[in-house]
Each structure stands twice: as structure tokens, then as C-alpha cells.
Amino acid sequence: xxxxxxxxxxxxxxxxxxxxxxxxxxxxxxxxxxxxxxxxxxxxxxxxxxxxxxxxxxxxxxxxxxxxxxxxxxxxxxxxxxxxxxxxxxxxxxxxxxxxxxxxxxxxxxxxxxxxxxxxxxxxxxxxxxxxxxxxxxxxxxxxxxxxxxxxxxxxxxxxxxxxxxxxxxxxxxxxxxxxxxxxxxxxxxxxxxxxxxxxxxxxxxxxxxxxxxxxxxxxxxxxxxxxxxxxxxxxxxxxxx
Ligand code: F6R
Numbered sequence: 208x209x210x211x212x213x214x215x216x217x218x219x220x221x222x223x224x225x226x227x228x229x230x231x232x233x234x235x236x237x238x239x240x241x242x243x244x245x246x247x248x249x250x251x252x253x254x255x256x257x258x259x260x261x262x263x264x265x266x267x268x269x270x271x272x273x274x275x276x277x278x279x280x281x282x283x284x285x286x287x288x289x290x291x292x293x294x295x296x297x298x299x300x301x302x303x304x305x306x307x308x309x310x311x312x313x314x315x316x317x318x319x320x321x322x323x324x325x326x327x328x329x330x331x332x333x334x335x336x337x338x339x340x341x342x343x344x345x346x347x348x349x350x351x352x353x354x355x356x357x358x359x360x361x362x363x364x365x366x367x368x369x370x371x372x373x374x375x376x377x378x379x380x381x382x383x384x385x386x387x388x389x390x391x392x393x394x395x396x397x398x399x400x401x402x403x404x405x406x407x408x409x410x411x412x413x414x415x416x417x418x419x420x421x422x423x424x425x426x427x428x429x430x431x432x433x434x435x436x437x438x439x440x441x442x443x444x445x446x447x448x449x
Contacts, residue, residue, distance in 0.1 A: 403438075
């Protein structure tokens with residue numbers, strides 16, 4: 208595992224954007240796993256700026272997002288479809304047909320999970336999977352549990368996760384109770400994983416995830432088993448690392 212700690216948000220975002228664009232520069236047909244949430248917004252902003260300067264093209268790349276809420280219309284401002292359009296896709300040249308997210312409105316969510324896994328498999332391995340970290344150690348929406356699921360599945364969101372995400376909605380009641388998420392098996396199959404964590408409120412869980420026991424109670428701790436894990440932290444998030 209390669210842990211890099213940054214003094215400024217700008218430097219961290221630049222490093223994250225460089226890792227992602229580096230993959231697309233060396234392999235224009237790269238398959239990228241993308242994340243949403245507050246953490247990657249600065250990285251996406253930097254990527255959009257670098258794209259504007261002509262540094263790379265996403266024309267032949269393919270993306271798979273980790274997750275989507277169940278039951279939000281795609282054009283709801285807080286759907287992850289809207290998030291990706293707003294923060295990244297509208298700024299770059301990735302063709303719509305090559306940008307994949309689970310369909311949270313599928314009539315048969317389980318069939319949708321199978322479809323998503325098959326689609327990922329058809330594209331071979333994910334070259335780089337970008338991840339944020341939940342306060343409870345979740346990655347994607349793989350919440351702490353006695354057992355974790357390998358492939359894409361429907362998940363009941365933990366109350367803590369709904370509360371953390373309520374900041375984006377008018378009230379907690381509006382936060383969906385379920386999501387479709389890639390499974391931990393799919394995440395761990397990626398060739399390279401880029402975990403990004405910011406803020407003092409994540410310092411405890413960063414230490415648990417990276418240096419604690421490997422346990423399904425902290426899904427991110429499974430990342431310790433990955434042979435090619437890069438972790439970008441700001442100083443505050445790195446505070447409790449030994
Ligand atoms: C997002 C995702 C989640 C977030 C995590 C951290 O697609 O799968 O695991 O990465 O909840 O969210 P933020 O960055 O908002 O703290």
C-alpha cells in the first residue's frame with residue numbers, strides 16, 4: 208500500500224487527477240471505476256480543468272460508477288447520475304454510452320444488478336477504481352456486516368450513511384433507504400485502487416481501515432489485501448495513523 212499525505216487540498220486533488228489521467232493517457236481504452244460523494248469533487252474539478260487544457264481524452268474510455276440510490280429519478284439533483292453529469296461528464300468528451308451507472312429505477316433491481324456485473328465483466332478488469340470512505344468504513348455502499356457480497360447488489364443503507372448524506376437533501380426523510388452498489392469482490396478485482404479520504408472526522412476510520420484488523424465490520428479494511436492500493440489523505444485524515 209502506498210499512502211501519500213498532502214498539506215493542501217489542491218495538491219491532493221492534483222495528485223488524484225494525475226493518477227486518473229495518467230491511466231487514460233497510457234491506456235486510452237481504460238476502464239475506470241468512479242465514485243461520488245463530497246471527497247472526489249475536487250479531483251473531478253481538476254480533471255475537467257486538465258481536459259480543458261487538452262492533456263488527455265476520455266473518448267475511448269469506459270466508466271463504471273460504484274453505486275446509485277434506489278428510487279430516485281435519474282434527473283433528481285441528488286441522484287448519482289446527476290452528480291456525475293454535473294461534476295465530470297459534461298466537462299469531458301466521454302461518450303454517454305460509455306458512462307455506466309446502476310439503474311436505481313429498474314423494475315427488477317436484482318436483474319439490474321446481474322446486468323451491471325455482466326457489463327463490467329464484458330469489459331474485462333477495471334483498470335483503476337476510485338473510492339471514498341464512509342465514516343463507518345463502507346466502500347461503495349458496502350456497509351459493515353457479518354458477511355459481505357461479492358457482486359453488485361441492493362443494499363439497505365445504514366442509518367449513519369443516510370444521516371451523513373442528508374446534508375444533500377431537504378430532510379433525512381428524503382434520503383433513499385436503499386442503493387445498488389458494486390460488491391467488494393468487484394472492487395477488489397480492480398487492477399489498481401485509489402482510495403481518497405479527507406477531514407479530521409475520518410481520522411479514526413482511516414486508521415482502522417488501513418492499520419486495524421481485516422474484518423467485514425470495516426469493509427475498507429479488506430483493501431489491505433489489495434496488491435496495488437494507493438491512498439491519498441489530507442493531514443487531518445492521516446492524524447491517527449501510527
Ligand atoms: C460514493 C460512495 C461512498 C462514498 C462515501 C464517502 O459513490 O460509494 O462510499 O465514497 O460515503 O462519502 P463522502 O466523500 O461524501 O464523505
